[in-house]
Amino acid sequence: MSEKQTELKISAGIQKFIDKMGLYYESYGIPRIGGRILGLLLTASEPISAETISKTLQVSRSSVSTNIRLLTTIGLLDITQKPLDRTDYFILSDEAWVNAIRLRIQGFQELSKMVEQGRQAMKSAGQMGNTKLQEMEKWAEMMQNLHQQALDEWKPSE
Known part of the structure; x- marks a missing residue:
């Protein structure tokens, strides 16, 4: 039916x-x-x-x-x-917003990995001290931490 x-x-x-x-x-x-x-x-x-x-x-x-x-x-x-x-x-989903925050955190983690790859590539090419990559690295870390804080506040028991 x-x-x-x-x-x-x-x-x-x-x-x-x-x-x-x-x-x-x-x-x-x-x-x-x-x-x-x-x-x-x-x-x-x-x-x-x-x-x-x-x-x-x-x-x-x-x-x-x-x-x-x-x-x-x-x-x-x-x-x-x-x-x-x-x-x-x-x-x-009952966990929709938790999953949305986790997805964002994963995205910032992936971005951090890419920034590290970029820094390593520049280092091996003899280019040092790129402030734009350093700034992006700090930003990605800050965004990851802020999203983790939001997740902890949203679901403190997890």
Whole structure:
């Protein structure tokens, strides 16, 4: 027994919010549709199927599937089911914001590694004391520490 998939009726204000979420997350490397999916799920009162997401946001089912896979992989969405229904439904993960901060921390760690590689390459080329790389290294470390503090404040028991 599968629930009939229908388009959700959303107000113009919620649609504007959803579209702005798409633009916001796009600026962080998540496809605009992924951000719109997050916006829709933030405003939803219950789990939503991929088909309903597709119809509501008026985007292809394959694009929704691709973005749902990305969002679940990075820990922002969870998959759930309803009794006697084999359809997958999606909800915002209870750990979404923790996972978002962890993702940022990982990004700054990767940036620090790249800066170190750049410094080593410059050193082996006989170029020393590049203040721009040193500044970037300090910035990445500071951002990593600030995000760790935010994570500790958000979830002090972890």
